[in-house]
Amino acid sequence: MNIKLIAEGGSMKPGPALSQKLGPVGININTVIQKINEATKGFEGLKVPVELEVDLGTKTFEVKVFSPPVAELLKRELKIDKGSGTQKKSLVGNASIEQIISVAKAKSQNLLCKDLKSSVKTIVGTCVSLGILVENKFASELEKDIEAGKYDKEIKSERTQTPPEKKKELDKYFANIKAEQDKKLKLEQAAKEAAEAEKKAATEKAGTPTAVVAKPEEKAKEPAKKK
Numbered sequence: 001m002n003i004k005l006i007a008e009g010g011s012m013k014p015g016p017a018l019s020q021k022l023g024p025v026g027i028n029i030n031t032v033i034q035k036i037n038e039a040t041k042g043f044e045g046l047k048v049p050v051e052l053e054v055d056l057g058t059k060t061f062e063v064k065v066f067s068p069p070v071a072e073l074l075k076r077e078l079k080i081d082k083g084s085g086t087q088k089k090s091l092v093g094n095a096s097i098e099q100i101i102s103v104a105k106a107k108s109q110n111l112l113c114k115d116l117k118s119s120v121k122t123i124v125g126t127c128v129s130l131g132i133l134v135e136n137k138f139a140s141e142l143e144k145d146i147e148a149g150k151y152d153k154e155i156k157s158e159r160t161q162t163p164p165e166k167k168k169e170l171d172k173y174f175a176n177i178k179a180e181q182d183k184k185l186k187l188e189q190a191a192k193e194a195a196e197a198e199k200k201a202a203t204e205k206a207g208t209p210t211a212v213v214a215k216p217e218e219k220a221k222e223p224a225k226k227k
Contacts, residue, residue, distance in 0.1 A: 001025065003052040005036070009043030009068070012036050027059050039063045046072045067110050070126045073103045084131025090181060094133040094174035096167065097142075097151045100124055102160035117155050121146055136173050 003021055012018075012033050022029050032052065040048045049066040067073075071083065078093040097120075104111075104119035113119040124146065127139035134142040145151065162170075 001054045001056055003054060005050045005052065007036050007040055007048050007050045009046045009048045010037050010041035011044070012040070025054055025056065025059075027054060027061055032061065035061075035063050039065045043068055046076055067107050070103065070107055070123055071130060073106055074123070074126060074130060074132060077103055078132065083129065090131060090185070091133055091174070091177060092131045094136060094170045094177070095127065096162040096170055097135055097154050098159050098162040100127070100134060101155060101158060105158065105160065116158065117146065117152070120151075120155055133174065133177070136170065 003025070005018070005021070014029060014033065018033075019029060022032060036050055040050065043065075046068040048068050051064040051066070053062040053064065055061070074095070075081070075083070077099050078095055080092050082092070084090045084092045100120055100123050101116070104116060104123045107123070108116065108119050111119050111122055113122055121143055124134055124139045124142050127134055127142075132139060135145075137145070146155075
């Protein structure tokens with residue numbers, strides 16, 4: 001029997017979802033967790049696909065660990081918590097081609113690519129959706145440079161270490177980008193709050209009842225006296 005799980009690398013814990021999958025099988029959950037954590041300790045902090053091959057007759061099992069998703073590897077490589085929901089408006093990192101090659105090599109066995117260059121292009125494609133720059137450029141632009149052979153030397157030599165000076169320049173470039181986008185976000189937030197305040201004030205004004213000044217009642221006329 002095959003059971004598919006997503007585990008936190010090296011730190012899987014008991015939970016209802018796990019109990020629901022393993023309970024009917026009749027194997028010890030704590031033993032499974034221990035084995036999975038041992039097998040995934042190299043992927044600490046990442047979500048890792050895991051498969052359990054269970055022998056229902058003997059209640060024994062084998063743990064198979066697969067490489068984490070590309071997005072998870074990129075986030076670890078760049079030390080970021082999450083990608084961007086608005087790619088060109090809010091960027092989250094600036095990767096070197098060496099970092100991209102490193103992730104491509106880690107995923108090469110799971111990617112349906114003919115060579116490392118194709119794998120690198122696939123990884124760059126994921127950078128687009130995460131809002132990650134590569135070599136100070138939008139990932140979609142970098143794909144053209146890779147296709148044109150600009151990074152053939154780095155790819156052929158499978159270079160995965162970014163020179164310190166280059167990393168420093170990439171970080172400096174991104175720091176300027178982030179400062180500018182943070183400034184724009186603050187201005188947009190201020191404008192949004194001002195618009196909401198104006199709208200609220202207009203709504204309250206429209207809902208305020210108009211005061212009506214009552215006219216003094218005319219004094220009742222006394223009946224004319226009879227002569």
